[in-house]
Amino acid sequence: MRNTWFLLGMFLYIKVAKNVDIRPEIIKHCRDKDRLIGSEENDLYLLVDAEVDTTILLECHYCNEKDDQVPKIWYLQDRYQSTTEAEISWGMENNMSYNRIHVTPELSLVIKDFEAKDAGLYKKRYVLAEDAHLTITCPESNMETDVVWKKDNIGLKKGTGQSVRSKDPEPRVLVDTYGTLYLLGVTQAEAGNYTCYVDKVNMLKVKVIVVSRSLILSRAFLRHVGYLGFILLMGSFCYCAGLVITCYHRDKFTVTDYKQIEARENNKADFFD
Template identity: 35%
Template sequence: MPQEIDFLNEARYHLQTDNSLLINSIEENDSGLYSCQENINQKDSEKVYAYYIDVVMVELYDQGNTENWKAYVQKFIIPMKEKFLQSENEEYIYLRNILRVQMNIVSEWEKQQACDGCTQISKRKAFCRLRPTHKEKMDEENINLQMLTIKRFLSIYQLSCHSLQLSALFPKIAKDLSNIPNFLIVSHCKGQCQVSSGIHQAKYHDYYNLKEYAHLILTCPETTATSQVIWLKNGEQLKARSNKSSRIEVDIFGTLSLSGIAWSDEGNYSCFVDSVHMQDVIIKIKSSFSDNTEFFWQNVCIGIILWFNLILFCAGLTIKCKRRHQYKTLDEILEEEDLERKKKNKMF
């Protein structure tokens, strides 16, 4: 039986001023059918609004283009459809023969996202959904409370393939469905990158002044295992490559590797994490020739200084040699000192 929410004792449930319902910290047991009623023109008739809350486990995504989507359908959707129709597992049989429910697995597409001019990418998500169809009424003689509960649960329009409540009622079916990710179609598009008022400015900036033939590995900040990382060079997207001979490579984890750096690699490299402009890296290249030239001129300057000092030293020696007759010998100096001592002794 439906129960009215006790807002005084239920701390996580709040009735907003606009009569909307706010649920804090959603839990698995919050799954269920929620309804509200309003009186129309103060008459006895009432209008009822119903909402189903389907709490799901953490959802994963496969991503790719339309060709990858076709492979996704062949790998995940079609085999699951066959299981619902033919599987001999007791849960599938119970669903088909006892509850008389045919489960259809479909993909629910969200609206195509606008083209992100900075990454030149547009995205569209496809969510895995279950749509129950009741083929015929159950045998009323064998109906019990559990069956009624399940039938009520399956009477809604659609469920997520990753529904936690479904896993409580049909563990085997839920386990099979948990292997089916949602899908994210990524398509290339053309659009203007709006960089105004600093909104799209990168959070991080870096600068490298590298020699020719150097190696560099760049990792985009704030990424996780599920992040979508895109690298651009001067506004053009760098695609992931498996060719080991390529000097510029973006691996599946979004790490950019540059090997044997050349002048053509100079430029502005930008990375985006889930469409957020995360980092700008400016790379400048200096040639090994310029380093050798600089080293050469440094040595020339040092040589000139040493040569100048040598000239001064030799000039000094030459002058000393030419004036050697003007200088006293050691014997003359000793003789003068002896005379000075004798004069002092006579004075005393």
């Protein structure tokens, strides 16, 4: 998953089966870390053929590896890249797995009942809050390989810390002798495209987005306000419906004296009969 991008192709496939398992089969797709790389252009995307009405999973890491658990956001762009990429929106279900499109705890993307409109270019990006830290290891790097990191096509010196802003008292970007990239106490200046080369071969490319903590908190607040508004709306609807029913049957609640109350208690009559 050098560039962590997926290109979904769509084709129709019809078959007849006597015995059908009603449980949806999840078809997983991931990028092999030890794949052969012919050229950077041909290795830019992982091409996925997805059948209509199937459930697919795009893993957020190399095959047979675990995710680094750093917050990420999935983006979608049309296959022809004629429109601007947009963040994938999820459903309103509290349990994410109930939504047709959702992410797993490992941050892999799941698309249920794949449709033609779901075909497109899927991208994964790192999202960091200000002052957060991030560590990225360049694949296939060791003491014997020549590892080069670049930020927005500008080389980063190995073994020394550096900062994009000259006013920073301490370096915020560091590449150690093993080729591992460290982002420390990130700001908006550290956002951008980071690319790792091993022996002049492009092995990894990630995009880092830095957002303010207040923005993250406000998004979470607005999301929960939406949930609360939905609950209040349903509660208000039920309350108003109860008032309407009560008003419609108001004659059955009319009691003129205590004798009627006693008679109803004795007969165990239902007020709504």
